[in-house]
Amino acid sequence: xxxxxxxxxxxxxxxxxxxxxxxxxxxxxxxxxxxxxxxxxxxxxxxxxxxxxxxxxxxxxxxxxxxxxxxxxxxxxxxxxxxxxxxxxxxxxxxxxxxxxxxxxxxxxxxxxxxxxxxxxxxxxxxxxxxxxxxxxxxxxxxxxxxxxxxxxxxxxxxxxxxxxxxxxxxxxxxxxxxxxxxxxxxxxxxxxxxxxxxxxxxxxxxxxxxxxxxxxxxxxxxxxxxxxxxxxxxxxxxxxxxxxxxxxxxxxxxxxxxxxxxxxxxxxxxxxxxxxxx
Ligand code: KIV
Numbered sequence: 001x002x003x004x005x006x007x008x009x010x011x012x013x014x015x016x017x018x019x020x021x022x023x024x025x026x027x028x029x030x031x032x033x034x035x036x037x038x039x040x041x042x043x044x045x046x047x048x049x050x051x052x053x054x055x056x057x058x059x060x061x062x063x064x065x066x067x068x069x070x071x072x073x074x075x076x077x078x079x080x081x082x083x084x085x086x087x088x089x090x091x092x093x094x095x096x097x098x099x100x101x102x103x104x105x106x107x108x109x110x111x112x113x114x115x116x117x118x119x120x121x122x123x124x125x126x127x128x129x130x131x132x133x134x135x136x137x138x139x140x141x142x143x144x145x146x147x148x149x150x151x152x153x154x155x156x157x158x159x160x161x162x163x164x165x166x167x168x169x170x171x172x173x174x175x176x177x178x179x180x181x182x183x184x185x186x187x188x189x190x191x192x193x194x195x196x197x198x199x200x201x202x203x204x205x206x207x208x209x210x211x212x213x214x215x216x217x218x219x220x221x222x223x224x225x226x227x228x229x230x231x232x233x234x235x236x237x238x239x240x241x242x243x244x245x246x247x248x249x250x251x252x253x254x255x256x257x258x259x260x261x262x263x264x265x266x267x268x269x270x271x272x273x274x275x276x277x278x279x
Contacts, residue, residue: 009083010083010084011082011083011084011085011086011087011117012045012046012084012085012086013086013117014086014117014118014140014184014185015184016086017045017046017086017184017185017206018184018185018205018206020045020206020217020218021204021205021206021217022206022217023217025217025218025219026045026046026185026206026208026217026218026219027043027044027045027046027218027219028044028045028046028047028048028208028218028219028220029044029047029048029220029221029222029223029226030047030048030049030050030052030053030056030220030221030222030223030224031047031048031049031078031082031223032049032050032053032056032057032074032077032078033057033074033077033078033081034077034078034080034081035081036223037077037078037079037080037081037082037087038081038082040082040085040223041081041082041083041084041085042084044085045085045086045218046085046086046087046088046185046208046218046220047078047082047085047086047087047088048087048088048089048090048120048142048220049071049074049075049078049087049088049089049090049114049116050090050120050222051063051066051071051090051092051093051149051150052149052222053066053070053071053074054066054070056222056224057074058070062149062152062158063092063093063149063150063152064093064150064152064153066090066092066093067092068091068092068095068106068109068110070092071089071090071091071092071110072089072109072110072113072114074089075087075089075110075113075114075116076113076114076115078114078116079114079115079116086117086118087114087116087117087118088116088117088118088119088120088142089110089114089116089118089119089120090119090120090121091103091106091107091110091119091120091121092150093150096121096127096130097124097126097127097130100129100130100133100134103121103130103133103134104133104134104137104139107119107134107139107141108139111139117140118139118140118141118142118184119134119139119140119141119142120141120142120143120144120187121141121142121143121144122144122145122148122149122150122151123143123144123145123148123174123175123177123178123183123186124148124151124174125174127143127178128174128177128178128180128181129181131143131178131181131182131183132181132182134182135181135182135183136182140184141181141182141183141184142183142184142185142186142187142208143175143178143179143181143183143185143186143187144186144187144189145171145174145175145178145186145187145188145189145199146160146161146162146171146188146189146190146191146195146212147159147160147161147189147190147191147211148189149189158190159190160190160191160192160211161190161191161195162191162192162195168195168198171191171195171199172195172198172199172202175188175199175202175203175207176202176203178203179203179204179205183205184205185205185206185207185208185217185218186199186203186205186206186207186208187207187208187209187210187220188200188207188208188209188210188212188216189209189210189211189212190210190211190212191211191212191213192213193212193213193214193215194215195212196209196212196213196215196216197213197215200215200216200217206218208220210222210236211234211235211236212236221237221238222237225237225239226238226239226240226241227239227240227241227243228240228241228242228243228244228245229243229244229247230244231244
């Protein structure tokens with residue numbers, strides 16, 4: 001008999017997420033660390049270990065420099081601390097756009113080494129073929145259309161998509177191809193409400209919007225943005241807290257206390273037990 005006690009884990013599954021199309025909106029947030037994942041787990045249907053980790057935690061200018069190893073390390077932390085939400089890990093730039101076999105090997109590494117249930121890819125024109133290849137081989141995939149942050153060097157900046165008729169048609173076609181290839185849900189980023197509604201109507205799987213209006217089947221935000229950890233946030237972010245201000249106040253209180261010798265107090269100090277000296 002095994003002496004190991006297995007903790008019961010019942011996570012939402014990819015088919016359960018797909019079944020929410022048009023139903024109760026999907027609640028999704030990003031997490032990169034164990035403590036944050038533990039806090040989000042109760043409220044979220046889906047936790048994304050996004051490659052935004054490069055900008056949010058590692059101070060990179062965009063997501064292009066994020067590596068597979070970084071995604072695996074953060075994916076492991078999030079998996080250890082969550083029990084209920086479906087966890088998706090982003091495949092970083094360069095990990096899936098080339099040969100399908102390489103994408104499969106990278107996706108399998110992520111699934112095996114983190115224990116997450118799915119990967120996310122930014123579904124440019126060539127990617128649906130790879131999504132089909134992965135899904136047929138047992139890798140659940142989340143697509144990502146509209147503004148694709150990994151394409152920042154082609155676009156020149158993070159730009160909303162669908163401003164021209166041609167671009168709208170292209171984004172809808174990419175979303176349809178992504179769904180047809182087997183993605184079980186699709187992140188839609190940085191598009192106008194009318195385009196988000198058009199995509200949501202066009203595909204049979206849930207759309208998860210970020211800067212894409214209430215016309216999607218669910219919403220996702222970068223957690224650090226909605227918690228107010230940065231001075232600037234995009235127009236589409238609602239701040240539910242101002243943690244930057246809270247942290248600044250806490251740090252300045254600590255600095256004042258240390259300088260004034262108010263910290264540590266006696267209650268925060270270990271004292272040696274008095275040992276009677278031998279006579
Ligand atoms: O990396 C990320 O956090 C994302 C979200 C913006 C959806 O892809």
